[in-house]
Amino acid sequence: MNVTDNITYMGVDIGSVSTKLAIVDNQGHMKAGCCLPTAGNPTKALKEALDQIRTVLPSDKLAGVAVTGSGRKLASELLGADIIKNEITCQAIAALRTDRNVQTVVEIGGQDSKLIIIRNGLVADFGMNTVCAAGTGSFLDHQASRLGISLEDMSQLAEKSLNPVTINATCTVFAESDMITHQQTGFGxxxxxxxxxxxxxxxxxxxxxxxxxxxxxxxxxxxxARNKGIQRAFREELGIDLLIPDHPELTGAVGAALLCLAEKNPGESRFKGFNCLSLNR
Incomplete structure (x- = not known):
C-alpha cells in the first residue's frame, strides 16, 4: 500500500445554527462527516463533532485542517487550522466536485442563503441574503414546529399539494401571519x-x-436542499433542473477539506489534535 493511501484532510464549517465536519482522502473522496446543532455553544458543538469523527479516524492520519463558516476564526484558534477560507469559496469548490461544469450554486443554510455564479470553473459573482431569516433553514424548522410536523413531514406534504396558497415571505412576520390566516380558513x-x-x-x-x-x-x-418541497418550487418557479449532492448539509465542510488537500503546504499540520477541546481545559 502506498504511504499516502491513508492520508486525509478535514474541513470544518461552523455556523450559527449547525457545526459540520467532513473528511476527504487524498483523492478528494469524502470518507466521513457529521452535522450537529451549534445551539449557541460553538466550542461544545465542535468538541462533540470531533469526538464523533475521531472514532473513525486517528489524528495521526490527518495531513491538514481547513475551517470556514461564520465561526471560522474561532475554530482556527481552537483547532490550529492550516487554512481559513470564506464560505463562498468552499461552497463553490464542493459544487465543482459534484459537477465540474456547474454554472450556478444555490446554497440555503440555517441563517442565510447564497447564489454563486461560476464561469470557467471560477466564482464570477455571488449574492447573499443575511438580513432576514425568511427562507432559511431555521425559519422552515420554526414553521414546521408551529404546524406540529417534522421537517421530513413538511417535505413530503409539499410534494402532495395541488392548490398551494399564496404567502408573503418577504418577512417572517408576514409569512407567519398568512399561514395562520390560511389555517383558520380551512386550507389543507x-x-x-x-x-x-x-x-x-x-x-x-x-x-x-x-x-x-x-x-x-x-x-x-x-x-x-433536502426539502423536496423547496426542490419542487425551484424547478417549477425557475424552470431549472437541480443537482443535489449526497450530503448537501456538509458541502461547506467538504469544500474546505478539498481546498486543504489542494493548497496546504507540505509539512506538519498545525492541528492541535482531537483532545484540544477537552472539557477539562
Whole structure:
C-alpha cells in the first residue's frame, strides 16, 4: 500500500445554527462527516463533532485542517487550522466536485442563503441574503414546529399539494401571519406548506438572484436542499433542473477539506489534535 493511501484532510464549517465536519482522502473522496446543532455553544458543538469523527479516524492520519463558516476564526484558534477560507469559496469548490461544469450554486443554510455564479470553473459573482431569516433553514424548522410536523413531514406534504396558497415571505412576520390566516380558513396543511415553499423561492429570486443569470447545471447545497418541497418550487418557479449532492448539509465542510488537500503546504499540520477541546481545559 502506498504511504499516502491513508492520508486525509478535514474541513470544518461552523455556523450559527449547525457545526459540520467532513473528511476527504487524498483523492478528494469524502470518507466521513457529521452535522450537529451549534445551539449557541460553538466550542461544545465542535468538541462533540470531533469526538464523533475521531472514532473513525486517528489524528495521526490527518495531513491538514481547513475551517470556514461564520465561526471560522474561532475554530482556527481552537483547532490550529492550516487554512481559513470564506464560505463562498468552499461552497463553490464542493459544487465543482459534484459537477465540474456547474454554472450556478444555490446554497440555503440555517441563517442565510447564497447564489454563486461560476464561469470557467471560477466564482464570477455571488449574492447573499443575511438580513432576514425568511427562507432559511431555521425559519422552515420554526414553521414546521408551529404546524406540529417534522421537517421530513413538511417535505413530503409539499410534494402532495395541488392548490398551494399564496404567502408573503418577504418577512417572517408576514409569512407567519398568512399561514395562520390560511389555517383558520380551512386550507389543507399540504397546500399551506407548499405555498410557503413557493414563497421562499420567490423571495430568493427577488432578493438574492435579482438580475443575475441562472444557468444550468445548477447544484443545490445546504441543509434546506433536502426539502423536496423547496426542490419542487425551484424547478417549477425557475424552470431549472437541480443537482443535489449526497450530503448537501456538509458541502461547506467538504469544500474546505478539498481546498486543504489542494493548497496546504507540505509539512506538519498545525492541528492541535482531537483532545484540544477537552472539557477539562
Amino acid at each position: 396543511c399540504e397546500d399551506i406548506v407548499y405555498g410557503l415553499c413557493k414563497a421562499l423561492v420567490a423571495n430568493f429570486r427577488r432578493s438574492v438572484i435579482q438580475s443575475r443569470m441562472v444557468r444550468e447545471p445548477v447544484v443545490f447545497q445546504g441543509g434546506v
